[in-house]
Amino acid sequence: MTKTKTPKPFTRRAFIETGIRGVTVAGLSTTMVGQWACHPERDKRTFGACHHDCPDCCSWEVTVNNDRVTKFQASTSNPFTAGKLCNKMDQFPVEVTYHPDRIQTPLKRIGPKGSAEFTPISWDQGIKEVAEKLKTVVADHGPQAVLPFGYAGTEGLIQNNLMSNRFFTQLGASRLGRTICGDAAASGTEAVMGCTTGILPEDIIHARYIILWGTNTARSNQHLWPFVTSARSAGAKLVVIDPYLSETAKQADWHIRPRPGTDVLLALAMIKTILDEGLQDQDYIDSYTSGIELLKSYVRDFEPEKISAGVGLPPESIRTIAREYANGDPAVIRVLIGMEHQANGASAFQAVTMLPAITGAWRKHGGGLLHYTYELFGQALNWQRLEFSPESKNETREISMIQIGQALASSELDPSIKALFVYNANPAVTAPNQNLVVQGLQREDLFTVVLEHFVTDTARYADYIFPATTQLEHWDLMVSWGQNYLNLNEPAIPPVGEAKPNSEFFRLLASAMGFGEAYFQETDLDLVKSAFDSNHPYLQGITFRSLRKTGWARLNLPDPWIPFAQGNFPTDSGKCQLFPPDGVTIPEYVPVARGPEEIAHFPLKLMAIKSTAHFLNSSHANAERLRTEEGAPRIDINAADAEIRQIQDGDNVWIYNERGELKLKARVTDAVLTGIVSIPQGFWSMYLPDQSSVNALTTDRWTDRGQGAALQETWVEVVRMS
Numbered sequence: 001m002t003k004t005k006t007p008k009p010f011t012r013r014a015f016i017e018t019g020i021r022g023v024t025v026a027g028l029s030t031t032m033v034g035q036w037a038c039h040p041e042r043d044k045r046t047f048g049a050c051h052h053d054c055p056d057c058c059s060w061e062v063t064v065n066n067d068r069v070t071k072f073q074a075s076t077s078n079p080f081t082a083g084k085l086c087n088k089m090d091q092f093p094v095e096v097t098y099h100p101d102r103i104q105t106p107l108k109r110i111g112p113k114g115s116a117e118f119t120p121i122s123w124d125q126g127i128k129e130v131a132e133k134l135k136t137v138v139a140d141h142g143p144q145a146v147l148p149f150g151y152a153g154t155e156g157l158i159q160n161n162l163m164s165n166r167f168f169t170q171l172g173a174s175r176l177g178r179t180i181c182g183d184a185a186a187s188g189t190e191a192v193m194g195c196t197t198g199i200l201p202e203d204i205i206h207a208r209y210i211i212l213w214g215t216n217t218a219r220s221n222q223h224l225w226p227f228v229t230s231a232r233s234a235g236a237k238l239v240v241i242d243p244y245l246s247e248t249a250k251q252a253d254w255h256i257r258p259r260p261g262t263d264v265l266l267a268l269a270m271i272k273t274i275l276d277e278g279l280q281d282q283d284y285i286d287s288y289t290s291g292i293e294l295l296k297s298y299v300r301d302f303e304p305e306k307i308s309a310g311v312g313l314p315p316e317s318i319r320t321i322a323r324e325y326a327n328g329d330p331a332v333i334r335v336l337i338g339m340e341h342q343a344n345g346a347s348a349f350q351a352v353t354m355l356p357a358i359t360g361a362w363r364k365h366g367g368g369l370l371h372y373t374y375e376l377f378g379q380a381l382n383w384q385r386l387e388f389s390p391e392s393k394n395e396t397r398e399i400s401m402i403q404i405g406q407a408l409a410s411s412e413l414d415p416s417i418k419a420l421f422v423y424n425a426n427p428a429v430t431a432p433n434q435n436l437v438v439q440g441l442q443r444e445d446l447f448t449v450v451l452e453h454f455v456t457d458t459a460r461y462a463d464y465i466f467p468a469t470t471q472l473e474h475w476d477l478m479v480s481w482g483q484n485y486l487n488l489n490e491p492a493i494p495p496v497g498e499a500k501p502n503s504e505f506f507r508l509l510a511s512a513m514g515f516g517e518a519y520f521q522e523t524d525l526d527l528v529k530s531a532f533d534s535n536h537p538y539l540q541g542i543t544f545r546s547l548r549k550t551g552w553a554r555l556n557l558p559d560p561w562i563p564f565a566q567g568n569f570p571t572d573s574g575k576c577q578l579f580p581p582d583g584v585t586i587p588e589y590v591p592v593a594r595g596p597e598e599i600a601h602f603p604l605k606l607m608a609i610k611s612t613a614h615f616l617n618s619s620h621a622n623a624e625r626l627r628t629e630e631g632a633p634r635i636d637i638n639a640a641d642a643e644i645r646q647i648q649d650g651d652n653v654w655i656y657n658e659r660g661e662l663k664l665k666a667r668v669t670d671a672v673l674t675g676i677v678s679i680p681q682g683f684w685s686m687y688l689p690d691q692s693s694v695n696a697l698t699t700d701r702w703t704d705r706g707q708g709a710a711l712q713e714t715w716v717e718v719v720r721m722s
């Protein structure tokens with residue numbers, strides 16, 4: 001069994017302290033505690049789960065009295081959540097739902113764009129005016145001049161993009177290419193396995209050789225960490241492959257530090273070593289894979305000696321990791337997103353995904369690759385019903401969210417974007433090439449509507465802001481990309497102020513636009529229930545009614561889950577593809593060409609990574625407690641690079657490139673290798689002295705495949721400020 005932490009019981013003292021913190025931090029009323037104490041019989045308990053774009057999708061329980069949350073705690077019964085929410089979410093009611101800065105009514109802009117000067121208006125007025133403007137935009141420029149920009153601020157099936165998708169499809173608006181996270185990774189993995197689902201996260205306890213490859217588990221996937229720890233207690237070795245000394249890397253038995261973006265070379269050299277030294281599982285290869293001969297000849301060029309300089313690792317280390325991995329019994333590789341934000345991101349995932357097939361690691365429980373889990377929910381639920389959207393009346397175009405700055409600023413797009421609807425996203429912080437994004441948002445002729453909880457860096461540019469409900473106030477069904485528990489999210493309290501779910505905003509707007517179709521009438525509850533209309537065995541025994549009683553349920557998966565012990569890969573041939581059937585999409589390392597001037601001007605590679613301990617992307621970066629605990633962002637620079645620039649720890653430095661600039665304090669550290677600097681992602685520009693954050697520097701170029709964001713293909717110079 002697993003050795004997850006036993007949760008502490010919720011004591012009266014802890015409860016009172018929660019109340020006190022509420023009063024001082026965010027104005028949770030004292031009467032809330034009093035009411036709870038006086039009328040315990042009126043307490044109502046509901047179940048829910050975290051909405052964040054986080055692999056853990058934690059289950060929680062909310063106690064409510066007189067429509068106020070009195071207790072908010074992690075599920076103690078769900079073995080993956082194991083009684084613990086992360087530090088970002090454990091005070092969610094006070095730091096988000098009841099926060100005094102929360103937007104409580106629709107707002108209309110009264111100052112210049114970006115001034116964040118708004119006046120409250122009614123929903124009726126807001127919807128009417130937005131509909132009128134939208135009709136004008138469509139009449140003058142066509143529906144493709146309208147662009148939705150929604151991402152994964154909530155991952156709930158209903159509030160993520162369901163009604164909005166119906167609405168914009170009906171309208172014929174431009175489509176958003178939603179590929180900033182995970183698509184390049186998925187395209188690499190799918191090219192080999194035909195899917196992205198490998199082993200189940202909890203089964204990592206059975207592994208005895210664990211490679212966390214480009215993932216910061218201890219921070220970004222905290223609920224997997226106890227399972228890794230259990231495996232280590234049972235003797236597993238933990239290897240972390242990451243150029244950065246992450247929180248996870250600090251705890252590894254072996255931290256391997258390739259140059260950023262060179263993992264494809266490392267993986268191919270490992271494959272070559274394994275094949276040269278006869279460490280492969282030939283029977284597995286012969287039975288369940290295709291393309292081995294082509295792969296063998298392809299990896300001929302990837303001798304460890306040949307790639308050593310590029311990867312920045314001694315050939316012997318490469319051979320050692322290959323040998324140890326091949327002999328792992330069983331060995332598992334955990335990948336998530338980290339490697340994908342590089343120019344050759346998809347190729348890296350493709351090459352790494354071949355390893356468990358070559359060594360036959362798939363044969364044993366806990367061996368293989370651990371990547372996503374969302375496909376399991378896709379199979380289990382009535383996805384088709386949920387994804388239902390009206391037939392598009394017109395063929396429409398796709399605008400990449402990664403290049404939203406270019407799209408907004410472009411004079412060449414025809415029609416140019418005239419109306420932008422932002423929900424579940426904060427692109428002014430999270431999209432690359434930030435100055436271009438902000439320049440676009442500042443356009444006087446761009447009509448911008450934002451659905452939000454707070455006036456974010458993006459929302460401040462809105463013409464209208466509508467108050468969105470939080471996860472405590474709406475229905476949803478939560479699937480996960482990092483584990484295999486389905487959660488029902490039941491509203492615990494009525495909407496705060498005049499907040500409405502995203503779905504309701506789009507229903508109201510559809511009605512104001514004269515869209516009378518029945519699919520705009522379905523309620524959130526109808527939609528949640530309809531997802532259960534499925535006979536799939538994974539859903540056996542799990543119903544809407546059962547989930548109302550338990551909150552969560554483990555998908556009914558075969559036990560033990562050893563998906564590819566006998567092949568059966570969901571590719572066309574049923575085989576694991578060690579060489580792509582098209583002969584073209586091979587895993588390649590193609591460095592981005594840079595001219596001598598560019599190299600001279602911007603010699604340092606920037607890693608703009610989510611290394612903060614207190615934010616979830618840009619969410620919570622406005623919460624005072626978390627912002628204070630996180631402290632100001634710093635740039636990590638290696639001692640050698642600092643020395644030639646006469647930079648000392650704590651100095652103020654100027655970081656710049658062709659896209660933007662930042663002024664931060666330097667941290668001279670071995671967390672980064674020579675030639676690399678790192679700045680954490682997530683901070684809101686409005687809290688930083690220059691009014692811009694790290695994405696002011698990042699590139700908006702795509703990855704090799706999957707149209708992912710090659711964010712880390714960014715080069716800068718750093719100069720000490722006098």
Ligand SMILES: Nc1nc2c(c(=O)[nH]1)N[C@H]1C(S)=C(S)[C@@H](COP(=O)(O)OP(=O)(O)OC[C@H]3O[C@@H](n4cnc5c(=O)[nH]c(N)nc54)[C@H](O)[C@@H]3O)O[C@H]1N2
Pocket residue numbers: 053054055181213214215216217219220221241242243244246258259260261262263335336337338339342607609610611612613614615616617618682712
């Ligand atoms: N606390 C916290 N948790 C989060 C998030 C958050 O913002 N904060 N965000 C959530 C989201 S949206 C996502 S997608 C996941 C992401 O979770 P992860 O996949 O863990 O991804 P990242 O944190 O982006 O990057 C992980 C590591 O990849 C490393 N890395 C960067 N480039 C390379 C490379 O070329 N090769 C190798 N080997 N490693 C490289 C980085 O240094 C970093 O330490 O986390 C989720 N969880």
Ligand SMILES: Nc1nc2c(c(=O)[nH]1)N[C@H]1C(S)=C(S)[C@@H](COP(=O)(O)OP(=O)(O)OC[C@H]3O[C@@H](n4cnc5c(=O)[nH]c(N)nc54)[C@H](O)[C@@H]3O)O[C@H]1N2
Pocket residue numbers: 051053151152153154159180181182337341423424425426427429430431432451452453454456468469470471502608609610616617618619681694695698711
């Ligand atoms: N430099 C750099 N940039 C990155 C990354 C990186 O590693 N480095 N990571 C990238 C990745 S992996 C990702 S996933 C993206 C994430 O980028 P975003 O999806 O923009 O993520 P957040 O910053 O969390 O913004 C989500 C917003 O949704 C809002 N929200 C939450 N729930 C609801 C709701 O129910 N309704 C409405 N209307 N709003 C809601 C929150 O208040 C928050 O402001 O960032 C990407 N950007």
Ligand code: SF4
Pocket residue numbers: 050051052054055056057058085086087088089222223616
């Ligand atoms: S952000 Fe992730 S770890 Fe934190 S509570 Fe939500 S799902 Fe759990």
Ligand SMILES: [Mo]
Pocket residue numbers: 053180181182337
């Ligand atoms: Mo992400």
